[in-house]
Amino acid sequence: MRIPGLGILKGMRQTGRNFWAPKVTNQYPESRPTMPDRWRGRLDLIYDPFGEHKCEVCFQCAQVCPVEAIDMSGFDSQGNRVRYGMQEIYDERKDPNAYRRAGLPAEPMRNAGRWEDEIDGSWLRVVIDGFGGRAEALVAIFSAVQERYGYLPERALRLISDTMTIHWAQVFGAAGLGGFRLLPAEGHLVTVCTCAACSFAGGESLLAALTDELGIRVGETTDDGAWSLETSDQVAAGAIAPAVRIDTMVYGPLTAEQARHLLAERRKRQARAAARAGRVS
Amino acid sequence: MDLLLGIGRFLLATMLLLLLTVPTAFVVIQMELKVIAQMQLRYGPNRIGPWGMFQSTIHGFKFLAKEDHMPDQADRATFTLAPWMVYMAAAMSMLVMPFAPGAIAADFNIGIVYFFAVIGLSVVGLLIAGWASYNKYSLLGGLRSAAQMVSYEIPLTLSVVGVVVLGGTLNFRELIGWQQAHGWMLLWQPVGLGIFYIASLAEINRTPFDMVEADSELVAGPFTEYSGMRFGFFFFAEYVALFIMSGIMAALFFGGWLAPWPFPAQLDGFGGTLYGLFWFFLKSYLFVFLAVWLRATLPRVRVDQLMGMAWKVLLPLAMLNLLVTAGVVVWLNL
Numbered sequence: 050m051r052i053p054g055l056g057i058l059k060g061m062r063q064t065g066r067n068f069w070a071p072k073v074t075n076q077y078p079e080s081r082p083t084m085p086d087r088w089r090g091r092l093d094l095i096y097d098p099f100g101e102h103k104c105e106v107c108f109q110c111a112q113v114c115p116v117e118a119i120d121m122s123g124f125d126s127q128g129n130r131v132r133y134g135m136q137e138i139y140d141e142r143k144d145p146n147a148y149r150r151a152g153l154p155a156e157p158m159r160n161a162g163r164w165e166d167e168i169d170g171s172w173l174r175v176v177i178d179g180f181g182g183r184a185e186a187l188v189a190i191f192s193a194v195q196e197r198y199g200y201l202p203e204r205a206l207r208l209i210s211d212t213m214t215i216h217w218a219q220v221f222g223a224a225g226l227g228g229f230r231l232l233p234a235e236g237h238l239v240t241v242c243t244c245a246a247c248s249f250a251g252g253e254s255l256l257a258a259l260t261d262e263l264g265i266r267v268g269e270t271t272d273d274g275a276w277s278l279e280t281s282d283q284v285a286a287g288a289i290a291p292a293v294r295i296d297t298m299v300y301g302p303l304t305a306e307q308a309r310h311l312l313a314e315r316r317k318r319q320a321r322a323a324a325r326a327g328r329v330s
Numbered sequence: 331m332d333l334l335l336g337i338g339r340f341l342l343a344t345m346l347l348l349l350l351t352v353p354t355a356f357v358v359i360q361m362e363l364k365v366i367a368q369m370q371l372r373y374g375p376n377r378i379g380p381w382g383m384f385q386s387t388i389h390g391f392k393f394l395a396k397e398d399h400m401p402d403q404a405d406r407a408t409f410t411l412a413p414w415m416v417y418m419a420a421a422m423s424m425l426v427m428p429f430a431p432g433a434i435a436a437d438f439n440i441g442i443v444y445f446f447a448v449i450g451l452s453v454v455g456l457l458i459a460g461w462a463s464y465n466k467y468s469l470l471g472g473l474r475s476a477a478q479m480v481s482y483e484i485p486l487t488l489s490v491v492g493v494v495v496l497g498g499t500l501n502f503r504e505l506i507g508w509q510q511a512h513g514w515m516l517l518w519q520p521v522g523l524g525i526f527y528i529a530s531l532a533e534i535n536r537t538p539f540d541m542v543e544a545d546s547e548l549v550a551g552p553f554t555e556y557s558g559m560r561f562g563f564f565f566f567a568e569y570v571a572l573f574i575m576s577g578i579m580a581a582l583f584f585g586g587w588l589a590p591w592p593f594p595a596q597l598d599g600f601g602g603t604l605y606g607l608f609w610f611f612l613k614s615y616l617f618v619f620l621a622v623w624l625r626a627t628l629p630r631v632r633v634d635q636l637m638g639m640a641w642k643v644l645l646p647l648a649m650l651n652l653l654v655t656a657g658v659v660v661w662l663n664l
Binding site: 057060061063064065067068070072073074076 | 365369371372373623624626627628
């Protein structure tokens with residue numbers, strides 16, 4: 050049976066109870082919660098006066114983060130896709146660092162089987178030992194790895210991180226600099242520098258010449274897979290502007306004519322190498 | 331000499347009452363802020379003064395400091411007059427409020443008629459406020475207020491007629507005397523009390539019947555274009571009216587200044603006046619609290635539900651109540 054006004058009484062009982070209930074609001078400026086010693090507040094990206102992220106995805110924060118909680122990829126300030134961002138897979142969060150963070154025994158290379166790439170671990174250790182295991186030699190070691198595999202396999206990076214006891218973020222971040230590839234790619238990567246110095250010195254005509262010569266646009270690969278073209282402002286060759294990087298080798302200063310010539314030379318050499326390989330086999 | 335004394339007494343009383351309205355509004359607003367906050371599991375104002383006691387006072391003074399804006403197309407005379415009409419309707423009705431024995435400003439024989447005549451004036455103020463603002467929201471709010479308050483005045487007054495028939499007087503002091511002799515009117519007129527309470531909430535535009543303001547539909551109803559102290563007057567009038575309606579309900583149905591059972595109902599002399607004041611204010615503020623409690627609980631009713639309630643439920647019920655009361659009075663020759 051419906052009794053008129055019963056609902057009102059029910060509601061008033063609720064509000065009446067609330068009236069006497071203790072209030073739990075934190076009176077912020079007067080009473081502050083005690084934070085753990087390692088509390089550093091909330092991570093936040095800072096914006097520049099133009100409303101853009103100040104973050105350039107340089108990985109320095111990831112390198113100093115004591116618990117290695119930072120992992121990133123994205124667009125840099127020039128709007129370029131930053132290539133050191135391997136696709137993040139949720140499972141990656143279970144990497145050895147996560148285990149270390151949690152105080153559990155680390156299992157290095159837990160996810161190694163997920164990638165097809167097999168690497169020669171003993172060879173890599175010899176290379177590392179050859180450089181005395183010094184962190185300054187990281188780029189040289191990367192060059193050696195890329196020379197052999199054509200790119201930097203993740204397993205190699207993991208092995209370098211584990212063997213040389215360098216943070217994964219640092220290794221991964223260093224791999225993002227200058228000409229290293231993180232995914233297997235056919236052929237050679239031609240990178241035209243678009244930094245301010247190179248642009249002023251004629252980098253655009255250089256880019257036009259190479260686009261013309263290769264017959265592809267920026268970000269594309271030739272049909273036979275031998276050549277890829279991209280631009281970057283991080284070739285870091287200000288003194289020899291305008292510069293072009295082919296794989297890890299930086300050439301400059303170049304005119305458009307010289308660039309065509311360089312490319313032709315490289316093609317000829319490649320053809321000779323291929324012919325020799327054919328004869329041997 | 332008697333005439334001069336009478337005029338002097340009248341001036342003193344009205345002055346005191348007018349001055350009383352301001353702290354009353356402050357106290358009622360503060361109660362509303364604090365009680366609703368507590369019911370919503372908040373602390374409520376707690377910065378200004380001890381326990382935030384002066385929050386509403388600061389609000390009041392803030393109104394004085396604000397710009398007094400008037401729309402270009404507004405009708406200057408009526409726009410200025412409207413807050414006064416609403417405020418004076420509330421303040422003037424306090425003239426017959428029976429605070430305590432010996433503390434009634436104007437104790438005349440048709441006090442109840444006077445009260446309901448004057449409190450009904452506020453609808454005129456709201457209506458001209460809505461019209462003078464030159465704003466469609468204001469006008470709609472004003473028309474709604476007129477419709478609502480005129481509708482609810484009928485059951486409100488009819489429910490009081492039952493009380494008057496039973497008590498045989500239109501004077502508040504005599505009515506309270508009758509209640510001392512026969513028990514509180516609450517026992518004799520429970521249906522009348524229910525009708526009176528609902529209708530009085532509607533009459534003073536309280537939730538759940540605050541159709542006049544209806545923020546979500548009409549911005550702020552007739553108050554939309556008002557700012558500064560003009561708005562402050564409307565605001566004050568609303569809360570003073572809440573206190574007055576609570577006080578009148580205490581006087582009509584809950585024995586006014588009479589103390590409840592275990593205490594002596596009345597005392598003599600000046601102490602008796604203070605004693606009466608204590609009980610009167612206690613009862614009044616209990617009903618203010620009840621109204622605030624209701625506001626914290628109930629949503630606003632729809633405008634058609636509001637009118638339907640007045641004409642289809644309250645009015646027939648009030649008529650029936652009056653008929654039965656009158657019949658019983660005649661039959662038993664009370």
